[in-house]
Amino acid sequence: MKARLLALAATAAPCALLPLPALAVEPGEVVETYADIAAATYADSLATAQELRAAVGALIAAPSEATLRAAREAWIAARVPYQQSEAFRFGNAIVDDWEGRVNAWPLDEGLIDYVDPTYGNGSEENDYAVLNVVATPKFTLSGTEVDATEITPALISGTLHEADGIEANVASGYHAIEFLLWGQDLNGTEAGAGNRPHTDYLQGEGCTGGNCDRRAAYLTAATDLLVSDLDHMVAQWAEGGAARAAVTADPLKGLQAMLTGMGSLSYGEQAGERMKLGLMLNDPEEEHDCFSDNTHNSHYYDGLGVRNVYLGEYRRVDGSLVEGPSLSDLVAGADAALDTRLKAELDASVARLDAIRSAVAGGMAYDQMLAAGNKEGEALIMAAVDALVTQTASIERATTALGIGGIEFEGSDSLDNPNAVFQ
Template sequence: MNKLNTLVSKVALAGALQLTVAGALIMNSATVSADDISPKATMNTYVNIAHAAFSDSLSTAKNLKVAVDALVNTPSEETLTAAKQAWLAARVPYGQTEVFRFANPNVDDWEGKVNAWPLDEGLIDYVDTSYEHEDGNKFGQANIISGKEPINIELLESYHEKGGSEANVATGYHAIEFLLWGQDLNKNANDAGTRPFTDYAKGDDCTNGNCDRRGQYLTVATDLLIKDLEEIVADWAPESDNYRKTFLSLDENEAVRRMLFGMGSLSLGELAGERINVALLAHSQEDEHSCFSDNTHIDIAENARGIQNVFRGEYKRPNGDVVKGVSLAELVAAKDTKLSESLTAKLNTSQSTAAAVVEAAETGEHFDQQILPDNAAGNARIQAVIDALRSQTADIETSAGVLGIDNLNSETNDSFGES
């Protein structure tokens, strides 16, 4: 595995293993009285974790902006590597926010601007002759960077999902990822995308043309990512007339339903299904989440961790601080201790199976290699994550039942029912 991904992989692996061996994770059971364990208390924990995780996503995006500016102003192998490392670091807290998507309309409506994938790369920049865009996408080879229109936020937003095609991804993390790594053509199994730093060079040192416009696009896309993240952070900020206030004013049963629905929907339909099983069944790199950087193993681990965060009522920030409070684990345990312990154990299993995928990637066997049809061990490793996620979803749905919620269906997208 290249050195760039190693640090982020080790962080994710250590976190997953730490949670796996933690034993029973019913939090604060010795210090929190039964009177303190209530739906309202878990709602407060939930909004605090959401605000912290989105705030960390914003702060790491600002770090990415500093690195991008350095790359564009002084292109070199070192500044390109630093920008890639900043992007990888930014994905860690963001991955843990995705559990809030299906439970909350503000996040669900917003998420496509920052995390849409897969994308038709030809919309943005030059591509290899082997490139094939989505059938019927007339903008799949638009190559915005080779055009003449001024590159600004308005232009990128106008091309995002242009023509009604979801493959036209002009903004967000994965557009930035493509601009940093380029296409991963799998010429070497251990390599991710191999875009040279000279794609941002000045004058005669420029490779592949339009280096100034490429730098403008990268800068504007990063500025837009920060703008979008500022919007969602404000939505969860305390003491404001915002979505946080709306969520806290929900009927308690509806709020808990949404929390569990978000966990179950990310766990089953999105992560086990769309993000992992689709790629495994097709044995297709094009169906992996972060295909340019080969960072999909981290996406999986952090998504799984986000589900666990909500149940445990605990989120560990990049600086080591911990945001925690009364948890869903305690709320379920007050009704059925064995069920709460069972779901805790299954969440741990998801963490350990995801850690195995991360560990394999760390030694050079990326997700796109683990899903190849002739890689029986890799396929089994990926299947173990799918199985664990499916198993924990069954307990999530059972937990809803013991809390008096009878309309939780983690396979649907009808997450915002009437309270």
Template sequence: MRDPKFAPRPGLRRRSLLAPIAPIALLGLTPAWAKQAAAPVGLQALLTDVVKHHAELVQASYADSLALAQALSQRIEALVSAPSASTLAAAREAWTRARQTYGQTEAYRFYGGPIDAEDGPEARINAWPLDEAYIDSVAERPGSGFINNPAISLDKASLAAMNERHGEENIATGWHAIEFLLWGQDERDDGPGQRPPEDFIDGKAPNAARRRQALTVMMALLLDDLNSVLAAWAPGANNYRAAFERGGLESVRKIIVGVGTLSRGELAGERIEVALASRQQEDEHSCFSDTTHHDVVANALGLLNVWQGRYQRVDGSVLQGPGLLHLVERVDAKLAQRIDRQMQQSLRLAQAIPAPFDQQIRASNKAGRARLKALADSLSAQARDLARAAQGLGLQHLQKG
């Protein structure tokens, strides 16, 4: 069962084989010490430092994600200009690298921040799973998708408007739409999709020019959306970050909601337990490229980043400062140590998942299923302890927003 304190974002998936959890009323409560004349020595100052350093981590992570997305854009431009096996392979490699950095940023979601507020771009950036036939030709439906419908304009406004139109599976933008165009359907048990470069060459495949155009526009939209999120976290501006840094305990609540929800409701629940229950290839996150194992590791690492206040940038430099760990250990050192060990264990378990993920969920793969179950259990345990840590800080109830 999912932990109701950290239930998944409503409507994330088109279905769930797990029992739904009704949302509970959650409020950020004022801790008892805040009503005193003075907080315990150093705690208020530390709380402020944790919030400010967290904002630095977020900004650095999104800056790296944008930089790698820009590198992907260059590879896609090369593919579109001269489709070949080599330019397609280079684009796929750039997509995979960019996703591993973006995956760490998902620890900054789930509390109504810039990326997933009501008007936020998360659904355009990372929505899944998608209906491949909504985008392009699929097996037994060679003329399907908006790419094969010349009446549909392929520009930013059009694709943005079509994203999730008439259904959550109707994805027209973001990482996974781009992934599908680069790899095609994954119809193999022993590897990813095998879209040929000829699909992008005029005269070799129907609507190749429109396929190139769609890929170009999807990439441009992704860059726009990542830029908008990064701007919201830019230092020295009148933006979301400025308000977040002034938010005190409320901002700590948001941080805990983000990591708790990713731990339990999203990663353990929607991305692992649903796949274990369904045993369906389409229930893995990055199913076309068979890189879901990277997604899981990136998410687990992102959680540890936030907890420890540490992030290693793509250039190898390390951003280190006070994280939730340092705040929680002031009120309950043993609990802080337990959460730290659990998060490190979750990361090790994630790193031990063999590729491809879809082979690990098969009914016949008992060892693979046991590994995934152990990871889901570890993630759930750390989420429960995060809720206890929140209570120790006076935050008795947790929810998005």
């Protein structure tokens, strides 16, 4: 669902800071740190995607329970840095225009491969919801004959992804790969993730699900495409890259991007579309990582990514720390009490998201938290939602304290107009 925008009032001109006390840091320094963190986060995302590609190659070469498990573990590891990168969305057009290729959700997975009969025969909204490209080497798409005999990254990105202009036709990215590794999660609001067997990748005798060669080709092509897409984004944030230049050329616009990304991810995207909406609908299909049941981790790392941007620090996969002059330093110079408050609220939201992870480790799956009547699960999710909403209000206060206008945060009907969710 396309969320509406929540416009934030600002009394100053869009690109002029209010007079502030002597600054401990300069806006340009803060934006350089932001770009450095983006570069490191996407570099880690690329490196872990390359490790995923190697694990997928091992699975295809020798399908077994062990190689399938290793590929799944590599996918989960790859989510750790990528989810932290989502704080660079919304305020950066280069990222926004690209993001749908790598992390779009939810998806009509029947476009890609076989699904359970309970999935149905498609919908009025999407004629291709059960196309099953893995089993269909030739088909008609929007009146054009498509030869999908060879499944390639170009076929996925240029023809299948968002086929016929339908956003639910997600053919590429992390979630397409997730589906191919786990299969559908048919457990509803009970515990349990997808349970695709490794035999879905056996070539010849023993193949389950049919078309194991084409399934392997699709998984390989989708993983290659993910690596290519991430390599592209790493280049955008490198020295001389377009995304880095876009935020550093005008530090005030860079600060706008930082605050927009923080507020939009906190509020409309995470608190609203990814968390409260699923709870309102009691629908596990609204889980972000719905096939793997990794949603609790993705939520946590999204929250961590917002805090990274404010504090000007990022802990890399190898344990090293990227840090520098921060938005926190800048806000502290304008309103020390607000900086203290916002840092405490960011810590609180990360802690509430971590409490969800702890509950999952203790035996309550995120699916189960979404079940109607699960008061404990509802309380865990809503505590995190409330903390994210609270910190968003302070992010708005920070824009006022710095005198930065031109800010819009992404909204969500689940937060702004709950009745619309059920219409």
